[in-house]
Structure formats: C-alpha cells, structure tokens
Amino acid sequence: MATADPAVRVEDKLFQNRYLVDAGRCHIKVRPHTTPTPALKALLTACPARCYELNANGQVEIAADGCVECGTCRIIGEPSGDIEWNYPRGGYGVLFKFG
Amino acid sequence: MIDEKFDAIVVGAGMAGNGAAYTLAKRGLKVLQLERGEYSGSKNVQGAILYSDMLEKIIPDFREDAPLERHLVEQRFWMMDDRSHVGLHYRSEDFNEEAPNRYTIIRAQFDKWFSGKVREAGALVVCETTVTELVQDAYGKVIGVKTDRGGGQIHADVVVLAEGVSGLLGTRAGLRKIPKPTDVALAVKEMHFLPQETIEDRFLLKGDEGVVIEAAGTISEGMTGMGFIYTNKECISLGIGCLVSDFQKTGRSPYQLLETFKQHPSVAPLIAGSEVKEYAAHLIPEGGYKAIPQLFGDGWVVVGDAAQLNNAIHREGSNLAMTSGRIAAEAIFQVKSRKEPMTAQNLSLYKTLLEQSFIIKDLKKYKDMPQLLHIQSQNFFLTYPQLVSKAMQNFVRVDGTPKIEKEKMTLKSFTSARSWAGLFGDAFRLARAWR
Numbered sequence: 001m002a003t004a005d006p007a008v009r010v011e012d013k014l015f016q017n018r019y020l021v022d023a024g025r026c027h028i029k030v031r032p033h034t035t036p037t038p039a040l041k042a043l044l045t046a047c048p049a050r051c052y053e054l055n056a057n058g059q060v061e062i063a064a065d066g067c068v069e070c071g072t073c074r075i076i077g078e079p080s081g082d083i084e085w086n087y088p089r090g091g092y093g094v095l096f097k098f099g
Numbered sequence: 100m101i102d103e104k105f106d107a108i109v110v111g112a113g114m115a116g117n118g119a120a121y122t123l124a125k126r127g128l129k130v131l132q133l134e135r136g137e138y139s140g141s142k143n144v145q146g147a148i149l150y151s152d153m154l155e156k157i158i159p160d161f162r163e164d165a166p167l168e169r170h171l172v173e174q175r176f177w178m179m180d181d182r183s184h185v186g187l188h189y190r191s192e193d194f195n196e197e198a199p200n201r202y203t204i205i206r207a208q209f210d211k212w213f214s215g216k217v218r219e220a221g222a223l224v225v226c227e228t229t230v231t232e233l234v235q236d237a238y239g240k241v242i243g244v245k246t247d248r249g250g251g252q253i254h255a256d257v258v259v260l261a262e263g264v265s266g267l268l269g270t271r272a273g274l275r276k277i278p279k280p281t282d283v284a285l286a287v288k289e290m291h292f293l294p295q296e297t298i299e300d301r302f303l304l305k306g307d308e309g310v311v312i313e314a315a316g317t318i319s320e321g322m323t324g325m326g327f328i329y330t331n332k333e334c335i336s337l338g339i340g341c342l343v344s345d346f347q348k349t350g351r352s353p354y355q356l357l358e359t360f361k362q363h364p365s366v367a368p369l370i371a372g373s374e375v376k377e378y379a380a381h382l383i384p385e386g387g388y389k390a391i392p393q394l395f396g397d398g399w400v401v402v403g404d405a406a407q408l409n410n411a412i413h414r415e416g417s418n419l420a421m422t423s424g425r426i427a428a429e430a431i432f433q434v435k436s437r438k439e440p441m442t443a444q445n446l447s448l449y450k451t452l453l454e455q456s457f458i459i460k461d462l463k464k465y466k467d468m469p470q471l472l473h474i475q476s477q478n479f480f481l482t483y484p485q486l487v488s489k490a491m492q493n494f495v496r497v498d499g500t501p502k503i504e505k506e507k508m509t510l511k512s513f514t515s516a517r518s519w520a521g522l523f524g525d526a527f528r529l530a531r532a533w534r
Binding site for chain 2: 007008010013014016017020039042045046048049050068069070071072074075076078079085086087088089090091093094095096097098099
C-alpha cells in the first residue's frame with residue numbers, strides 16, 4: 001500500500017488555515033470495520049488534508065479537524081457505504097481567507 | 100425560524116447561487132438565500148479567473164467596486180517534463196483595453212462583494228446556516244427546505260440548488276446521482292504571497308497586468324491532470340489537480356504532486372521566497388456534457404457545479420455557474436410572471452434557455468474530450484510531453500550531429516514510443532473530439 005511521502009508535511013500546510021472546530025461533532029463518520037475496504041484505503045492517500053490514518057489495529061480512522069471540505073472522500077467512500085458525510089454545522093469547519 | 104413563504108429559496112452562495120439570487124431579487128421576487136459559511140465566499144475555492152462578459156450580463160458596472168486582482172494580458176500553456184517545459188505564450192497589448200476581458204480574483208473577497216449586491220437587490224441572505232434536507236410533498240414536489248437552525252420547514256415555490264460540485268441535498272433526495280470518481284478532479288492550491296514589485300518583475304508586468312500559466316505533462320505523473328499558476332496583486336495562486344479516480348488508482352497524494360510541481364525548475368524561481376498563507380482543496384466537475392444530470396423538476400432547478408457545468412478544456416467553470424444561475428432565475432421569473440406553478444414542465448424552460456446559450460453548445464462540442472483524455476492519460480500527460488521535450492532539445496542543442504540525422508532521431512523517438520498507428524490514431528481521435 002502506498003504511504004505518504006514523509007518529506008511533505010500536510011500539517012504545516014493546514015496550520016496556515018483558519019478553522020472553527022465543532023468540538024465533539026465530527027461531520028464525517030467511518031463505518032466500523034475490522035479490515036479496511038479498498039475505498040477506505042484509498043482515502044489514506046487521496047485526502048488532501050490527510051484526515052484519514054490507520055490505527056494500531058489496522059483500521060481506518062478519521063480526525064476531521066483539518067478537513068478542507070473538498071468532498072473527495074464522499075465521492076470515493078459514500079457510494080460503498082464506507083463513510084457517512086455531512087456538512088459541518090453552519091458557520092463551523094474551514095473558513096477560507098482567500099479561497 | 101422563518102414563517103413567511105418565499106418565491107424562491109437559493110441554496111448556496113457561490114457564483115451560481117449569487118447569480119441566481121441577484122437576478123431573482125432584481126426581478127422583484129421574494130428570495131431567501133442560505134449559505135453555510137460565515138459569509139459568502141468563506142467555503143468557496145477557485146483558481147481564480149473571472150470572465151467579464153458573463154458578469155456584465157448580471158452586473159454591468161461591476162468594475163466600479165468589485166475586488167479585482169489583475170487583468171490578464173498573457174496566457175502561457177506549458178507542456179512539462181521533469182526538467183523542462185515547452186511553452187506556447189500569447190501576450191497581447193489588445194488585452195490592455197478599457198474594459199478588460201478576464202481578471203484574476205480572490206474568491207473569498209469577490210464573493211463577499213457579490214453577496215453584498217445580492218442583499219442590495221433585496222434578497223434575504225442568511226449565512227452560517229446549513230440546509231440539511233429538501234422538503235417534498237406527497238407527490239415528490241419540492242416545497243421547501245429544513246436547516247440546522249431548527250425551527251422546522253421554510254417554504255418556497257421553487258428551490259434553486261446551487262450547492263456545489265458534490266451537493267448533498269440533491270443527491271440525498273434522489274434528484275441526481277453523486278458524481279463518479281472518473282467525473283471529478285481534485286485540485287489543491289496554495290496562496291503564495293510576495294511583494295507586488297517582485298511579482299511584476301518575475302512575470303514582466305506593469306500596473307495591474309496579469310499572467311496565467313496552465314501546465315500539463317509529467318507533473319501529473321501519467322494521471323489526467325493539470326497545474327496552474329495565476330498572478331494576483333500581491334500573491335500567486337498555485338495549484339494542481341487530477342481526476343479523483345486517478346488518485347484512487349495510483350495511491351499518490353495531491354500534496355505530493357503539489358510539492359513536486361513547486362520544485363520544478365521552471366516553477367521554483369517564480370515563487371522563491373514567498374510566504375504561503377493558505378492551503379485549499381476543491382473538486383472540479385470534469386465529466387462534461389455527458390455528466391450533466393437532470394436539471395429541473397417539480398419545484399426545483401440545479402445550477403453551477405452541482406449541475407456539473409464546467410468546461411474542462413477551456414478551464415471555464417465560474418462563468419458557467421453564474422450564467423446558469425442567471426438563466427435559471429430568468430426562467431423562474433417567466434413562469435412566475437405568467438402566474439403558472441413551478442412544475443417540472445414549466446421549469447423545463449430553464450433547460451431550453453440553457454441549450455440556447457453558450458453553456459450547452461460549448462459542452463456539447465467537447466462531449467467526447469473527457470473520455471479521450473481520461474482513458475489515454477498515460478499518452479497525453481506522460482509520453483507526449485516527454486517526446487516533445489526531447490524533440491525540442493534535439494532541435495536546439497548544437498552538437499555537430501547533421502540536422503537530417505537529428506530529424507530522423509526525433510521521428511524515431513515518436514514512432515518507437517507510440518507507433519505510427521498510435522500516433523495517427525491519437526491525432527484522429529483528438530481532432531474528432533475537438534471538432
């Protein structure tokens with residue numbers, strides 16, 4: 001499985017962005033699983049904010065604090081039921097300064 | 100929350116939603132526009148280039164107070180391999196005209212301005228409110244929306260869905276399908292800040308002149324994709340995008356591609372010493388004519404990116420968005436003026452008007468292009484750029500080899516990489532799709 005190039009730190013990029021995090025209300029949910037489907041695995045690399053990571057048990061987890069709300073994971077993961085995607089509550093989430 | 104009934108509810112305040120809400124309000128309709136961002140623009144991402152003609156048809160005197168960055172005097176197309184680019188540059192003094200044709204803009208600022216115009220026109224604009232559901236009656240007719248502000252349903256005669264490329268409402272309600280990974284590109288973009296004079300020196304600009312660079316080639320690593328560099332007043336928008344299906348297939352990350360693009364010897368000097376102030380990502384509809392969903396129904400129309408209206412070949416999206424919004428509004432106004440109900444049959448006028456406009460005509464022209472470029476991505480985005488680069492180097496490098504030998508070498512490199520049949524086939528397919 002492809003992993004992200006360690007030379008590129010997405011966290012440094014996201015650090016420049018403005019967010020209003022809706023604490024405790026993640027707008028994306030990953031369906032509980034024991035082994036990830038190909039669609040879920042694809043999210044590890046395709047997500048531009050690297051919100052998806054493998055946990056110690058080899059399952060895909062999401063931390064959406066840095067989410068830029070592009071919808072890529074919805075396109076890949078929603079048709080198969082792997083993830084459930086909603087908009088953040090009004091006013092919350094990424095707040096683009098320039099867009 | 101809001102008890103009154105509206106003539107129209109517009110969901111979303113991007114280019115399409117603002118185009119629709121402004122036109123509806125100007126025509127005297129009672130309009131409610133709902134936007135989930137803290138203001139119009141705070142969730143919106145684009146390169147971004149503004150095409151004057153389409154905005155003039157909505158707000159003729161926009162140049163008086165719209166936040167515009169630079170008017171474009173030069174367009175560069177680059178075909179890149181790892182160490183070089185072959186460029187086609189078009190720069191003309193004709194673009195230094197009284198009313199310039201294209202500008203770079205910064206969407207968060209521009210959309211805020213556009214939204215101000217929508218309010219001035221008389222629409223009620225409510226931000227920080229996410230629409231969670233379309234309300235349908237027993238017959239499936241859309242009669243209103245529900246939001247995350249509680250307070251139950253808000254009713255309207257018609258709902259304009261301007262909810263963006265992966266809009267949830269329309270897909271959840273079964274009005275259209277969620278776009279396929281082969282029909283949308285994921286683009287990532289950074290804003291690189293530099294002193295104004297530095298940008299003007301590096302791109303040979305004076306005053307508010309601007310340059311656009313569109314780049315394709317090995318930067319997308321064989322995937323269907325493109326890079327772009329746009330000059331704003333005090334910053335450079337730089338980004339790259341590829342089809343979501345290609346990212347899915349290759350396991351490459353968009354930020355890796357972005358870093359490689361930034362480090363390319365043709366790009367690095369343009370952004371050297373810059374301060375990056377934002378990183379954004381966005382989906383772009385790439386399916387073209389064949390991906391356009393059902394555009395209207397009982398009590399609803401869909402506009403802009405949500406309707407997948409984007410001309411990928413000419414990199415036009417926001418103008419199609421604002422125009423589709425305006426046309427939908429005009430259709431709604433006509434139905435309303437005739438005092439007729441907002442049925443699918445009456446709202447089909449929107450599609451008829453859209454077909455008469457440049458939008459559908461342009462998308463139809465290139466209807467076979469997406470498939471060609473998507474299926475043949477290795478050839479068009481990897482093999483050909485490398486071959487062309489090699490041919491150029493062979494042409495300009497003086498090393499004592501007789502020219503006739505050089506020409507043979509170049510020809511041989513093409514035929515051995517792609518074969519005569521492949522070359523003619525590609526040329527034929529490209530010409531047919533372009534026609």
